[in-house]
Amino acid sequence: xxxxxxxxxxxxxxxxxxxxxxxxxxxxxxxxxxxxxxxxxxxxxxxxxxxxxxxxxxxxxxxxxxxxxxxxxxxxxxxxxxxxxxxxxxxxxxxxxxxxxxxxxxxxxxxxxxxxxxxxxxxxxxxxxxxxxxxxxxxxxxxxxxxxxxxxxxxxxxxxxxxxxxxxxxxxxxxxxxxxxxxxxxxxxxxxxxxxxxxxxxxxxxxxxxxxxxxxxxxxxxxxxxxxx
Numbered sequence: 663x664x665x666x667x668x669x670x671x672x673x674x675x676x677x678x679x680x681x682x683x684x685x686x687x688x689x690x691x692x693x694x695x696x697x698x699x700x701x702x703x704x705x706x707x708x709x710x711x712x713x714x715x716x717x718x719x720x721x722x723x724x725x726x727x728x729x730x731x732x733x734x735x736x737x738x739x740x741x742x743x744x745x746x747x748x749x750x751x752x753x754x755x756x757x758x759x760x761x762x763x764x765x766x767x768x769x770x771x772x773x774x775x776x777x778x779x780x781x782x783x784x785x786x787x788x789x790x791x792x793x794x795x796x797x798x799x800x801x802x803x804x805x806x807x808x809x810x811x812x813x814x815x816x817x818x819x820x821x822x823x824x825x826x827x828x829x830x831x832x833x834x835x836x837x838x839x840x841x842x843x844x845x846x847x848x849x850x851x852x853x854x855x856x857x858x859x860x861x862x863x864x865x866x867x868x869x870x871x872x873x874x875x876x877x878x879x880x881x882x883x884x885x886x887x888x889x890x891x
Contacts, residue, residue, distance in 0.1 A: 675724040675740050676747075684718050687799040687810035688748045692716060694772045695752065698763070710759045712819055715751040719744070745777070745796045746813035753822045757782075757861040760816050764793055767814065773797040776811070782821075788832075788843065789850025790825065792817040820853040 676684075695714060702710040719727070724740055724747070733739045740747065754760045760782070768775060777796040785791045793816045798809045817825070828846055 673735075674721055675728070675735060676721075676737055680737060680741065681718060683801065683803060683808060683810060684748050686801045686803065687812055688716055688718065688750065690799055690801060691748075691750055691773065691797070691812055691814070694770070695750070698766055708759075710754060710763060712753045712755050715753070717749055719747050719749070745811045748810065748812040749815070750812065751815045751817070751822075754816065754818055756864055757818050757857045758864045760793065760818055763816055764795075767795060767797075767816075773799045773812070782817075785850065785854075787847075788828065789847040790828065791821045791850060791854060792825070818857050820857050824850050824853050 692714065695711070699709070699711045702708065724744070725735055727744060728735050728739060731743065733743055752763055754763060775795055775797050777794075779794040782791050782793050795814045795816075797812050797814060799812050801808050801810055824846075827849075831842060831846070
């Protein structure tokens with residue numbers, strides 16, 4: 663089995679050509695997101711996005727992920743099984759804008775959503791909150807049309823601050839002591855309460871947005887009801 667894993671220590675998993683394909687998909691999604699941000703700003707004079715982050719998984723991360731999933735360390739295995747080789751993060755000023763961005767992405771014809779995970783209303787045990795989408799992005803390349811999977815994460819500024827703090831405290835630790843775990847979870851819940859309070863104050867703002875977004879409205883009330891239970 664070991665010989666099926668790595669034939670050269672730190673040998674590149676992806677070819678330079680494959681990396682350029684992933685960069686093309688990343689740039690296509692990023693351009694679309696920048697357009698959404700600019701269009702929203704022009705129409706409503708509000709910044710729906712605070713900032714974007716994006717990356718292509720580096721070689722060490724690819725190897726670690728393939729090993730964790732008990733997969734061969736090959737380009738074919740990575741491209742077939744890993745959905746997050748390209749990752750983009752959208753950080754919004756508040757929870758209302760997170761929900762509007764999600765709705766806009768779901769309506770997009772630029773790419774196709776193939777999977778979604780709502781870690782906002784159903785956070786991870788650690789307290790991690792974010793909304794994850796896996797999308798298929800069609801990209802016109804020299805050798806024809808390719809469909810490339812990209813992960814998009816959407817979160818608030820407070821969720822992002824918590825995630826950075828949790829990463830600093832827990833990254834590469836196999837075991838997190840219970841006291842730290844409980845403390846991180848409490849901080850996550852506290853920040854989420856703040857997000858909900860801000861969203862409640864902003865909820866009337868959506869009435870100024872053309873085209874009532876029914877699913878945004880339903881999701882907002884779902885989160886608020888969840889807090890009161």
